[in-house]
Amino acid sequence: MSGARPSTTPWLLAAPGALLFIALVVVPLALTLILSFHVYDAATGVKDAYTLAHYAAILSDSYFLNIFWRTLRLAALTTLICAAIGAPEAYILARMREPWRSIFLLAIIGPLLVSVVVRAFGWSMLLGLTGLVNEAFRTLGLGTMKILYTETAIVIALVHVMLPFMVIPVWTSLQKLDPMVEAAAWTLGASRFTALRRVVMPQVTMGLLSGSLVVFGLSASAFAIPALLGGRRLKMAATLVYDEYMHELNWPLGAAIAILVLVINLVFMLAYQRVVEARAKRTLG
Template identity: 55%
Template sequence: MNAATSTPPGAPAMPDMNASTAISPEIASQRRAAWTLVMPATLYFLVLLAVPLALTFVLSLHGFDPNLGGVLPTISLQHYADILTDSYFYEIFLRTLLLSVGVTVLCVLVGVPEAYFLFRMRDPWRSLCLVLVLGPLLISVVVRTLGWSILLGREGLVNVVLMKLGLIGHPLQMLFTIGAVTVALVHVLVPLMVLSVWTSLTRLDPAVAHAARSLGAGRATVMWRVVLPQITPGILSGSLIVFALTASAFATPALIGGRRLKVVATTAYDEFLGTLNWPLGAAIAIVLLIVNVAIITGYNRALERRFTRRLG
């Protein structure tokens, strides 16, 4: 036996590094099975999302001249420079941001208490009310938006009721306003907030709230110190979903807001199908995506960690 590799009598045996780093056939088989399960979703994501986004980004780098045939083969960042320097686009992006924040806040104020009251109900009323709340998700967003157009029109039900009650002397202009767009978007997106909060409420232990009440805590204290910390993840995730969908909403702002009350999505649509400036429309879409991701990431890091540490 080689003296360099021999082990003195009584000394502990040295571990075999090759044996310790080797992967057992069972673990290797589990890893292959995991990759097999993940690959279809990954390919689906790449084909239907990553590839179109990459093509949109490439299109945004092309030039445009209507006198030379439209899209040019030249590559430049001119469209991004126009978006970042033109006050017209600043106004549109600011309007979209304010609209998204307003809709998110209203969805939180309406959806969180609604989800909590539904959770405290007993069957069969809870199931019936939950179906009624989530029922709008079964209807096309265009149909719901057209319904709001009928309600908020100059001869719509809202104006008719207000005039019969003597609260107004002439029909109000409700359509084509930011308020009407906000109300319609809140109606569309509140069910998503309710679902997010409902998911957190299903993991809520009622015994903890009962224990707090038995120790002398009031209802407000129980809500703030016991219930709210446990449903905070649902509120944060629901607000992220609502904000992202509002920032990229097209059908509701287009039908309720009209042509003059533009948001980012309707502006990109007009560039694509109105002026046929596809590169500029693609650049607007990419800037919206970048701003949306940046805001959501910052929100997630700043607020979620802060509220989680403060509320427990």
């Protein structure tokens, strides 16, 4: 490395990635933030003037606040269900032997190879009034249930889409755990449940944290599934932004909604991260 000092080498190596991040993330966010302050007129469109009226209208209107609450509530519920299902799946995956481990792993990540839109259409056919789920209900004598275009349908599809993002981080954390530690707890008189709760779970806390943050963030910003399975009346934040941009053509209001959703997500995710990390430090020392 004859042309550069050793102290500048890390900066030079990080420069391409940093420039790409700035071009694809920072600049679009900055432009969206600037757009959210522009004045909008229904007759002439976006004006070269600035105002805080869009943020004031959003924060004072129960219509927008209810959509924000629904988005956060469904994202949190999706994250909770994915953690309840994904952690046992990851534990089973970590204890499997080849070739069953590879088959099970392929079954978990296989749905990622299919478009989200295709999976959403598949769930719409399954959950419809004439779908397979309602056919099973009628066969069992439970009658027909309205599942499609409800919050239940959105959560079911989101769990199906987001589950791999929970299983993989937890499985990675379990790969770092020596199986003999759990066996040692058994030999010292701990039951399997106690060993799982006191030995295994504290070790995979950071994996659960990573998976929860990814699942929550992706669920709160999901568009295709709420749009196709929630219908026109059951809106979430991403579908609301789409409507303001494409139907109402009120780009500043749509940009303001997008910025507020981003800020709210960051606040919730950072708070959750601080709580989980503090608990992990107390548990693991």
